[in-house]
Amino acid sequence: xxxxxxxxxxxxxxxxxxxxxxxxxxxxxxxxxxxxxxxxxxxxxxxxxxxxxxxxxxxxxxxxxx
Amino acid sequence: xxxxxxxxxxxxxxxxxxxxxxxxxxxxxxxxxxxxxxxxxxxxxxxxxxxxxxxxxxxxxxxxxxxxxxxxxxxxxxxxxxxxxxxxxxxxxxxxxxxxxxxxxxxxxxxxxx
Numbered sequence: 001x002x003x004x005x006x007x008x009x010x011x012x013x014x015x016x017x018x019x020x021x022x023x024x025x026x027x028x029x030x031x032x033x034x035x036x037x038x039x040x041x042x043x044x045x046x047x048x049x050x051x052x053x054x055x056x057x058x059x060x061x062x063x064x065x066x
Numbered sequence: 067x068x069x070x071x072x073x074x075x076x077x078x079x080x081x082x083x084x085x086x087x088x089x090x091x092x093x094x095x096x097x098x099x100x101x102x103x104x105x106x107x108x109x110x111x112x113x114x115x116x117x118x119x120x121x122x123x124x125x126x127x128x129x130x131x132x133x134x135x136x137x138x139x140x141x142x143x144x145x146x147x148x149x150x151x152x153x154x155x156x157x158x159x160x161x162x163x164x165x166x167x168x169x170x171x172x173x174x175x176x177x178x179x180x
Contacts, residue, residue: 005117005175012109012116014088020105021090024098033095043104047139050111054132057115061125066118 016046096154096161103142103161103168110171111135123178131174138167 023039035043093099114135118128141164149157 004120005113005122005178008116008120009110009113009172009175012113013106016105016109016112017088017090017102020101024093024101025091028091028094034097035101043101046108047104047111047142050108050115051135051139054111054115054118054128054135057118058125058128058132061118061128066121066125 019046096149096157100142100145100149100157100161103145103164106168107135107138107142107164110168110175114171114175117175117178123175127178131171134167134171134174138164138171141167 020043023035023042027033027035027039091098093102114123114128114131117123118125123131141160145157145160145164148154148160
C-alpha cells in the first residue's frame with residue numbers, strides 16, 4: 001500500500017467514523033438506542049454517494065484506458 | 067514508505083467499533099455497530115474512488131474491489147432489514163460477515179503496491 005493510499009484510507013475512516021460518532025452521541029444524549037429515520041437517511045445517503053463516486057471513477061478510468 | 071500501522075488502525079476501528087481513545091462515541095447497541103459498519107463501508111469505497119482518480123489503482127482493480135464492496139453493502143442492508151423485523155441474532159451474523167468483507171477490502175487495497 002502506498003503512503004498516499006494509506007493516508008487516504010486513514011483519513012476517510014476517521015472522517016466518516018466521526019460523522020457517525022456525532023449521530024450516535026446525539027441519540028445517546030437523547031436517551032435513544034436507535035437512530036431516527038432521518039439519521040439513517042444520512043448514513044445510507046453517504047454510502048450511496050460513495051458508490052456513485054466509485055462507479056463514476058471507474059467509468060472515467062476505463063474511458064481513459066487506465 | 068509504507069505505513070504499516072495504518073492497516074492495524076483500520077482493523078482496530080472495525081473490531082472495537084468506536085474507539086474512545088480517538089474521541090469516537092462507543093457503540094452501545096446493534097444499531098450503533100451497524101451505523102459504524104456503514105461508515106467504514108463509505109470510507110473504504112471513497113478511498114478506492116480517490117485512489118483510482120489519483121491513478122494509484124487501475125480500473126480493473128477498482129472493478130474487482132467494487133464487486134466485493136457490493137457484497138458488503140448487501141450484507142449491511144440485509145442486517146438492517148433483519149434487525150428491523152426483530153431477528154437481531156441473524157442481523158448480528160450478517161454484520162459480522164460484512165465486517166469481514168470490509169477487512170478483505172482493506173487487504174485488497176493493501177495488496178495493490180506499485
